[in-house]
Amino acid sequence: MLAAMPPTPLPTPEPGEARIRDRGDACPGALRLHPADDGRLARLRLPAGRLTAHQAEVLARAAETLGDGRISITSRGNAELRGLAEDCGAELASLLAGAGLLPSPTHERVRNIVASPCAGLDGLGYADVQLWARALDTALCAEPRAASLSGRFLFVLDDGRGDVAGLGGDVSLIAGQDGSALLRLGSRHFRLAAADAVRAALTAALAFLDAAEAAGNGAWRPHELPEAHTPDWAGALTRAGITAEPVPAPPLPVSPPPAPGPLGDGALHVLAPLGRLTADGLRALADGAGELRLTPWRGAVVVTDLARLPALEPYGLVTRPGLPSVGVSACTGRPGCAKSLADVRTDAGLVRHGGLPVHYSGCERRCGHPRGTWVDVLATGDDSYLVDGVPTPRTALPEAVTKARTTR
Ligand code: SF4
Structure with a gap:
């Protein structure tokens, strides 16, 4: 039977040597749910982001029946479920284990x-x-x-x-x-x-x-x-x-990551806007697919027939290059994270033009920001941001972010 995992035990420091960590890491897992403002959060490790079509269906069902109906893709190509009830741990673990997604509870x-x-x-x-x-x-x-x-x-x-x-x-x-x-x-x-x-x-x-x-x-x-x-x-x-x-x-x-669209002659690459898939979007990706690989750039490589590409667009998936939402990411923000000063995901949707990657953060931790060169959009209050350090009212965000993405 699967059970909640205890915190990682810590070794004893040598005399005179300072600890830099005074606790085991509190990273959420699939068996260790993390309390957030929008309910419990589960993070499911997917080595190389890999899911079979059946596993994708099980994950979609878990999101729909136990969570808020969506699946977030992390910057390591893992999957997160949010809005989970406090007492759903055993049911979630059983669903995931039944699909082969928890091969070792001790190592999850x-x-x-x-x-x-x-x-x-x-x-x-x-x-x-x-x-x-x-x-x-x-x-x-x-x-x-x-x-x-x-x-x-x-x-x-x-x-x-x-x-x-x-x-x-x-x-x-x-x-x-x-x-x-x-x-x-x-x-x-x-x-x-x-x-x-x-x-x-x-x-x-x-x-x-x-x-x-x-x-x-x-x-x-x-x-x-x-x-x-x-x-x-x-x-x-x-x-x-x-x-x-x-x-x-x-x-x-x-x-750089590949552009969204066909990949070779037997696979597709799509991006999930702001790294979130709906349960039906995940099902559409898995439909007829050999396998899916969630990516660190918050999309999916799908081994499938290229003719599937148009069928994915109605789910809001990014299937071609050049769209403004390509390269836009955001942390959880409000209402999911108590530390957030703004609803950054809604504000990130105001983006109008493409260019450099841009990341919206609700506080200075900047969770999930990309690597390399990117535009930093940091909330400083309900209606105020810093765009690459420049104070910017929320109403002026689209123009300020466009300028930063295209002229830096
Ligand atoms: S960057 Fe701040 S507001 Fe955003 S998810 Fe992380 S802790 Fe929460």
Whole structure:
């Protein structure tokens, strides 16, 4: 029987060493619901964003019967349900587990794996890292110690095109064109055989846990470790029997997300406005699809017939490039988040022209903001914002945001 997960236990600090964390991470999960102003929130980890058509249907049903009828896509390509009743945990867990979406209750919050969503579909990239993601997820869930990772620890698997390499992974793998992989661990880089990539990623995560335990400062991620406790990455890889050559930091590949529309000859890429799908929108995506991959840019890559594209537009999905809503994101804002100073999602809908990515935030935490270059729209009150630091009344937002997106 599935049960609510206890907080992650914390190690004991060494004498004289300050803790940087005085509690286990409180990241929501599918079994640990988070109280929000609009009800409970569940975050379901989907390694590489992957859902079968059946799983998508189950998720749509859960949103409709237990939540507010919508599914949010996070900046890691996970799914969130909001507006859940306080007592729905057992029913939600049973629905998700029945669809194979909770393979290990003890590991449900640590399955944070982002992988190039188009891998294997469009002829680009050097390896099908979607397969690496599945293998890594299986290995993670089979390793009891991995359950101690924080809910924020992130694995990033890039197929070499550079679409996700810059997403700030704690353990990153970047496929090379010669059957190799680059393992990136903060400022340390190792070249190894692609066949060892998944094992190396898990080995690195366990080496971090060893170092965090020795440091005793409650670190959730490697960069939070004191310098004296930097993990012995090379030693851990050698002890695991993995041949890994230390290499200088190479330039990272970088590429933008694909434009919405057809992807190769058997897949589609669509964006969900402000990262939210309705239950019926998710069902429309899943209809006749082989699989769906929710993306870190808050859309979905769908393995399906290209002729499905026009049928998706009535659900408000962005199916072609150039629309003003492409690149627009917002935090939860009011009424879902008590910290928000404004209804930023409604105000983000006022956008009239495209351009640079733009993110609307209800407070200075700027939850879910994009990486790279973006326009910062920060609420400072009911009717006032800062647009890239410039005070702007709500009524002048459309013009100010257009100017910032197109002239910066
Ligand atoms: S940025 Fe602030 S207002 Fe928005 S969701 Fe995060 S905490 Fe809430």
